Amino acid sequence: MSTQEGGISGNPGGGAASRKAELATFLSTCFIIIPGLAVAFVGAFGFVIWISQMIFGPPGPPAQ
Template sequence: MMQPGSVEDPQRKKEELRSFLFLTAVMVPVLSVVVVAGYGFIVWMSQLISGPPSH
């Protein structure tokens, strides 16, 4: 007999699959864009304050 919290529970497997797909299809691209945009903003602001890089 299956217990509600067991790994073989089909409802739990469906929920885990949905969570995995959400993380891989939505959160990873969103976080990647946020990290790159944040880095670009930091570089832009630092150049605005201290000027462009020089030799």
């Protein structure tokens, strides 16, 4: 089997449609999913810090 038939991924008969689908998947992963996950992780971390400060008090030297 040559790379012309199946491509590197081994998708036999894959043509322009599979290339477009792969490009759409790549672009949506790069510009929608990964940034969305980054925002979600930062937001979740901030929420955890906020809740912990409500329970344990703000950081800093102890009040006298």
